[in-house]
Amino acid sequence: MKKNNILTLISIIGFILLLLVLNITLGSYKMRIFNLCGIYVILALSLNLINGFVGLFSLGHAGFMAVGAYTCALLTMSPETKEMNFFLEPIVPWLKNVQLPFPTALIIGGIMAAIAGALIGAPVLRLRDDYLAIATLGFSEIIRVVFTNTQRITNGPLGIKGLPTIGITGQSWEIVIWTWGIALFTIIFMVLLINSSYGKAFKAIREDEIAAEAMGINLFKHKMIAFVIGSFFAGIGGALLGHLMGTIDPLMFRFLLTFNIVLIVVLGGIGSITGSVISAIVVTISMEALRILDADMQIGGYIVKGIPGMRMVVFSALLMIVILFYQRGLMGTNEFNWDWIINRKKKIQKI
């Protein structure tokens, strides 16, 4: 095995141990945010594959997340909880008594999102740029509106409450292992995918579609592959998010959710896996940390009434600053690698 691979393996094992330690030392509130970071890593990477590597400007992420979240939720909940939730109209009989273990339901959630991605992708991926963005945004809203109105399947605008916690046993250490475990899996998968011949073909499509096609790359097939994989991971991320929150409703999957993920991807660097990971963690933590902006503030003896949503204003301003002065985001299209750190260390030692 190569030296770099060993280093990667060691750091993965180290990271998993760290997760377990953190689970004991951090409080439940902080742990929840930390889990949320993991989920946003998954979501950011899935969007970055579509937007950053293939260059398809898709804004439909919330829709795929909704598909994953609802599928997983409906498959894991016990018949009793379902009955309690569906008090206006009873749930359809074929869903009522289904109860699957969490991992199976999670994968089915991802697959359902991937199917939704394939169905939407087939007509939409013939479009380009802004048109693609509008079409995907539209489809994502359609999914949300459908979920709002299919009362007997999704419980409509009331949403679903009492989702079982992430994991099989329901213990707290399991949550962190699932969220970050899947996040790690997603990172590794994306790195392998991007470094493969397919990843190069994706980048070629991003750089120049006409030339890529002239080089024998089947545009539609490759766009579809990326779109379906992206949707799959969006569905997984959505399902995890739903189960972490414990409750889902159609309003949760509005455009704002897609916007948050786009923000993470742009801040991190469109087309950088490392950038997405760092940015997902930083943004998720600051979203919570900046809650003070929403609350009442005391400035020099005066009490300024808090404006709810103030932190989003700050984030929007931040995004504008990044787009104006730092277009390539945190990492540009660069990636982390061990040689970079090793070389740095050597340089420092020389000095």
Added chain:
Amino acid sequence: MTILKTDKITMRFGGITAVSKLDMKIDKNEIIGLIGPNGAGKTTCFNMITGVYVPTEGRIFFEDKDITGIKTHEITKLGIARTFQNIRLFKELSVLDNVLIANHMRLDSNLFSAVIKTPDYRKKEKKIKEKSISLLKDVGLEEVMHEKSSSLPYGKQRRLEIARALATDPKLLILDEPAAGMNPQESMELMEFIRKIRDKFNLTILMIEHHMQVVMGVCERIYVLDYGIMIAEGTPVEIQNNPKVIEAYLGVE
């Protein structure tokens, strides 16, 4: 042996006929020139052959197979590669990656084996990398292999584009103004280069070129287009003395 045959291909855009009833017959290993004044329909003709446009009328045969209406990437797979008038490299990617991408379709590995890197995939990938590096050596770009392709000087970008086209293992190579923007010295080198790759890779070459010295120097046969109609066909000497060609280029008194 005929490699490419166009049978009365016509391309209309609305009311404008860009190419009208064009008949071409290209034999294996020939170097063919396609010339004509600006707007004569040369690039449209290339776009029809490579599947970018579907001809309004007529058929195109490549190695006796009807390729009319087939998608661009499939035509590339059959063995027609092209370069572009305005260079279209994958700018942000390295020189080597540009060439590697052209091999993607020949790799023939599914997504799964590419992601988990099965031994079979590794073997294929290694072979392709070796092939690409030797190709870059042939065109004299092995030293800049790891540089970003947009950082190369103009002449090298042109050569990289040809190398990239060669990486798709073509039988017919279509060059759209390869000498555009080159100085006389570079043009001379290009002529040598075109002959060299024809012999080395056993190619048939079809090129659009405005640079008459290059066309007359390297092409064995020339087609002349004017307003979408083929006005002459023949060897360089015949073309130079053809009154219709002179008229199209210089006008009549």
